[in-house]
Every structure is written in C-alpha cells, then in structure tokens.
Amino acid sequence: MRLATWNVNSVRTRVDRVTAFLERSGVDVLAIQETKCRDDQFPHLPFEAIGYEVAHVGHSQWNGVAVVSRVGIDDVQVGFDGMPSWSSKEGVEPAPEARAIGATCGGVRMWSLYVPNGRQLGDPHLAYKLEWLKALRTSAAGWLAEDGDAQIALTGDWNIAPQDDDVWDMAVFSHSTHVSPPERAAFAAVVDAGYADVVRPHTPGEFTYWDYTQLRFPRREGMRIDFQLCSPALAARVTGASIDRQERKGKGASDHAPVLVDLTD
DNA sequence: ATGTCGGGTGTTACCCGA
Numbered sequence: 355m356r357l358a359t360w361n362v363n364s365v366r367t368r369v370d371r372v373t374a375f376l377e378r379s380g381v382d383v384l385a386i387q388e389t390k391c392r393d394d395q396f397p398h399l400p401f402e403a404i405g406y407e408v409a410h411v412g413h414s415q416w417n418g419v420a421v422v423s424r425v426g427i428d429d430v431q432v433g434f435d436g437m438p439s440w441s442s443k444e445g446v447e448p449a450p451e452a453r454a455i456g457a458t459c460g461g462v463r464m465w466s467l468y469v470p471n472g473r474q475l476g477d478p479h480l481a482y483k484l485e486w487l488k489a490l491r492t493s494a495a496g497w498l499a500e501d502g503d504a505q506i507a508l509t510g511d512w513n514i515a516p517q518d519d520d521v522w523d524m525a526v527f528s529h530s531t532h533v534s535p536p537e538r539a540a541f542a543a544v545v546d547a548g549y550a551d552v553v554r555p556h557t558p559g560e561f562t563y564w565d566y567t568q569l570r571f572p573r574r575e576g577m578r579i580d581f582q583l584c585s586p587a588l589a590a591r592v593t594g595a596s597i598d599r600q601e602r603k604g605k606g607a608s609d610h611a612p613v614l615v616d617l618t619d
Numbered sequence: 620a621t622g623t624c625g626g627g628t629g630t631t632a633c634c635c636g637a
Contacts, residue, residue, distance in 0.1 A: 609624075
C-alpha cells in the first residue's frame with residue numbers, strides 16, 4: 355500500500371494535477387491540505403471517476419483538509435479532542451478551523467493535518483500553533499495508550515523545519531517561525547509520543563516546499579516542513595519513502611511537493 | 620520583506636494569508 359500527503363494550495367485550481375498524480379503514482383490514500391474551499395465546493399466527481407472516495411472538511415477559503423482513498427474510508431473524524439479554536443479578527447467568536455481530518459483506510463488511521471503557520475515570532479498565531487500542537491500530541495499519545503498496535507499516520511503540512519538542514523540557509527530564518535526552539539520542541543513531543551518520521555531516512559537532504567517568490571525552486575532553496583509520522587506498528591511496515599519533486603515543476607504547480615510512503619501488504 | 624501564488628470582494632484594483 356502507498357500513502358501520500360500533499361499541500362495542494364487550492365484543490366479547485368489543482369484538481370487535474372492531483373488526479374493525474376493519483377493515477378501516475380499509484381497512491382492508495384492521499385491526505386490533502388489547503389483545499390481552500392467549503393465542503394460544497396470540493397470537486398468530488400473527478401476523484402470518484404478514478405475510483406477514490408473523499409472525506410473533506412472546509413469552512414471557507416482558508417485551510418481545508420481531506421483524505422482521499424481507494425481502499426475504503428471509515429470512521430471519519432473532523433478535528434481531534436482538545437483542538438484549539440481561532441478567531442480571525444477581534445470581535446469574532448473563536449471557532450475550530452478546518453485543519454485536521456482522520457479516517458481509517460485499508461486498516462490505516464490516516465490523519466490529514468494542516469498545522470497553523472504561526473506567521474511571526476511574537477504573533478498570537480504562533481501561540482495558537484503551539485497550543486494546537488500540544489493538543490495534537492495529547493490526543494495522539496492517547497490513541498496509542500488505547501491501542502499500542504494501532505496503525506496511525508500523522509501526515510501533512512507541519513509548518514516546522516525540525517533541523518537546521520531542513521532550510522536552505524538558517525541565517526535567513528534567524529528571526530522567523532518554523533525553526534524556533536518552541537516549535538521544534540512541539541514537533542519533538544509528537545515524535546516522543548511514539549510517532550516516527552519515516553520519510554527522512556529515505557530522503558536525506560531533500561525539501562518538501564519551495565516559496566513561489568525569489569526563484570526558490572530553481573535555486574533549490576526549500577524547506578522540509580511536510581511529514582508523515584507513523585505509530586510503531588505502522589512504521590514497522592514501511593519499506594520506502596520519497597518526495598515527488600517533479601510535482602513542483604512547471605506551470606500550475608503547488609508550492610509543496612507530495613511526500614510518499616510505501617508499506618508492506 | 621515579497622521579484623508569487625492562492626482565495627475573496629463593496630470586483631477589472633485591492634484585500635488577506637502563506
């Protein structure tokens with residue numbers, strides 16, 4: 355079985371590319387982030403036409419996450435227990451955002467996660483990001499406490515570069531989010547809860563994201579911020595992993611590349 | 620920050636978010 359995660363930066367703009375990727379890559383379960391649409395706007399038909407079912411949550415033009423599967427899609431859960439809310443502006447009641455959806459697909463509990471960006475050091479959005487990750491860690495630890503043999507994949511855009519070599523130049527990020535110690539500690543806490551980054555060992559020195567500006571992609575100036583973290587029982591099934599750099603090329607590319615994991619049957 | 624992308628709208632010019 356093959357799992358993938360991909361921040362597509364608008365599923366409506368990119369639907370042809372995403373379905374072509376599914377057909378080309380043989381991915382069985384795809385976690386999508388930044389669909390940037392409401393549920394009623396999600397393009398279900400092109401996915402169903404090639405044999406995939408969709409579970410999606412989207413409340414507005416922001417965020418939006420989905421799981422797409424051709425091996426079944428059961429027990430869909432929107433958000434996780436304790437997931438913090440966010441208010442886009444003063445005077446607006448905080449509400450849960452469309453940043454997490456889980457579904458069981460072919461025996462794997464697949465989560466599509468879009469971790470808050472954090473914006474800038476000192477911004478309230480960074481405090482929200484850290485709270486969000488702490489709550490995710492608590493929930494994810496609980497899932498393993500319930501069933502130590504559970505096959506769980508925490509996949510998506512984590513908006514964190516855990517190591518210095520996960521960005522092209524640390525000097526550029528000296529006053530930025532994504533590399534700050536609290537963010538890295540929040541990521542490490544999820545790993546410590548029992549979820550291993552199964553992709554890094556197979557993709558040394560590779561990036562998953564390149565900014566649209568400044569010719570970052572041709573200059574190979576990227577970041578590794580998209581991950582698949584797997585529970586012990588799932589990590590034991592991993593036979594390989596890759597980052598599909600090809601998908602960042604050409605007109606109409608997302609700024610993120612798909613991250614793939616192969617499992618034994 | 621923005622030499623770029625998305626989405627949106629009090630739309631054809633600007634807003635926000637990444």
